[in-house]
Amino acid sequence: MSESRFEADYWMETAIDPRKAAEFMAGEQSSGTFVAVPGETEELKARSAARVTRLEILDDRVPAPSLPSAGLEVAPGRFLTRALVTLSWPLDTIGPSLPNLIATVAGNLFELKPITGLKLLDIRLPSAFAEAHAGPKFGIEGTRRLTGVERRPLIGTIIKPSVGFDAAETAALVDQLCRAGIDFIKDDELQSDGPGCPFEDRVKAVMRVVEAHADRSGRKVMFAFNLTGDLDQMRRRHDILLAHGATCLMASLNSVGLVGMLELARFAELPIHAHRNGWGALSRHPALGWSYVAWQKIWRLAGVDHMHVNGLRNKFAETDDSVLASARACLTPLFPDKPCTVMPVFSSGQSAAQVPGTWAGLKSTDLIFAAGGGIMAHPHGPAAGVTALHEAWEATLAGVPLADHARAHPNLALALGAAA
Template identity: 50%
Template sequence: MERITGHYLIETPYNLEDAAAVLAGEQSSGTFVSVPGETEELKERFAARIENIEELDEVKNPSIPGDINNSKYKRARVSISWSVENFQDNIPTLISTLQGNLYELRQFTGLKFDDFDLPHWYMGKFRGPAFGADGTKQLAGVKSDRPMIGTIIKPSVGMSPEDTAALVKELIEAGIDFIKDDELMSSTANSPFKKRVELVMKEINDFQQKTGKKVMYAFNISGDLDTLKNNYETIVKNDGTCAMISINSVGWAGVKAIADMGKLSIHAHRNGWGMINRHPMLGINFPAYSKLWRLAGVDQLHVNGIRNKFWESDESVIRSIKSCSDRFLDHKELLPVVSSGQWGGQAFDTWKFTNTTDLLYMAGGGIMAHPSGPAGGVRALTQAWEGAVSGKSLEETEKAHKEFAESVQKFGKK
């Protein structure tokens, strides 16, 4: 049978081969002791298999608590494989295996799930993104030669539907491509979801009637399954094009149930990402994470940004952006959502290191706090990307465009 392979970064005070064998046994047919029925035939068919061990360095101190004190903790890259027969097409069970109890094994003082490979058997089993990067940009009327330019409604919580709609009108008249609810905003006492959708989409649909441009708004539909479905249908009834889901809160099965409805581009917000990724030797890395959500069918996925306001390194962000376009089964590419303290100044390095405009480039303060207002902020981001893609430097672009020059003065000195 074809096999699924998981790739891990491990740290252990034990012999590497012994530690890897514990991981393989615990995550397939084995336990801490031999049990009746665990025949050689059963193990041959269902047991996990160590495929590769690449020894790395040693450290003196454990990254996380383990079961013994030692003067040396060995690190390695390890690949473990499982037969497709163990899971068939049950992805929650696959997730439980690839990143389940293995984090609790006392043999490890560090374990990071880095990536995984699925065999040909999975081709056609999951549709993946309905729109992906290209389809989402087409829905927003954005050509392939530039990123989508987006922003977030601020303040995050507390604005009335009328106030939100008024801000949306200002933003769409400024030339924005994409606007989204903050992840903290769903349906509040002073902003019921249904009313907010109706008023916001009236502004968007009226603007489309006048100009032909349909701005994409990502309404946060997160909730239990009934709430997800009802909110989704409210967007569809009002001619919206996008729904946002806090994927770590809703879970894989809930996200897939909504993505399978197939009428809206799914904006996947990864709030809580730091909890599962921030420690360098614990959790999951983006290549594995993004594949799991592609299987669920999301179209857009947050990746942070260059010189972001959070903790994540530029190297990690660049790897994340690139992994969204990695070939994976027959699935469409994801649209990376670049955000977190972005303004036009980071466009030049983002282009330099990724060489792609298949991005949703979002700026909150970088647009809202622009000296010439939101319209100036949108123009400045567009000018920055035009300059970057055409090979101009930040300094050359600053000299050529008033709005971008104002951005440099406002944000570039911080």
């Protein structure tokens, strides 16, 4: 890839000649339209048009379209084709703009009539994007510094029930978790600033507890408060967090949008815990949407510090291989001189039972292992759930099977029994 161009890879399914389909995509997303226009000269196309730089046929005998397409008829006995396609654009057409990058690589091409399946697999960006965007302010190193956790994963949880607790009830649960040795706690993404648990009341109550435990232990538990809202609301809530000594904020990526996240990252003085709720609408169908490998690059450049990647044997529809690929992507540098790596967050139905597989698949301790029900539903209570997770990670990192370690660690034994 040239420093003057950017690229995107796609999985494509089409009812027409795949070369024509790829050229159609390139034209639609650069200088062309549905008919030839006088101004689109050969000189202009050479300077500004997208190029098809790869076309690899995967299957040319697909019997039926994956997605509906109004007005498109596939004759009986005709087959569709699936292919890998790479498009390349000149940087001069958009500059290093993330919003316009999305409009280019993930715009109208999803709707083109001859394209009966399309997934954006990856993007590759020149160094101009690194120079134009700050990326994470804290990332892995900053998160470890603020929590005081080294050489192991952060053990985390989510306030459960997700909503329904008032500020005092939330703080009481945080007190239990801090006493048990938790590293990280987050609001559920559904907890915001409603009358039942106002944001400022929750921050004041929780941070009194966190600060009291920090005074005794010398280590401050990180709590990610959900400040998702419009820009003025997020700025006001951010300032409340600063005033009360908080060390993390949370925002829902699909709710605040890319520009909202860019602006939040510009003024934020705390790590940004990025929640991906709504991700399934962008990814679940295998023939439509985004790969997480491509999607997470946008948000890392925008300035987030933690990114959710789901978890192994999760409660959702994602496979373990996909989860691990997402986590590895978060830890893979974006540029040689500006890695922009972020802390992957494993969550969604996690417990002590998933710890060995997480370590085996990722081979890194740079992660937050956030178990909601896996801690809250422990038979002996949340404190025992935290202890069990610590014990699971200690055993796994030492190469000791969990079943063996559990013989002398009853909290772990109960956690494994509950997860079975």
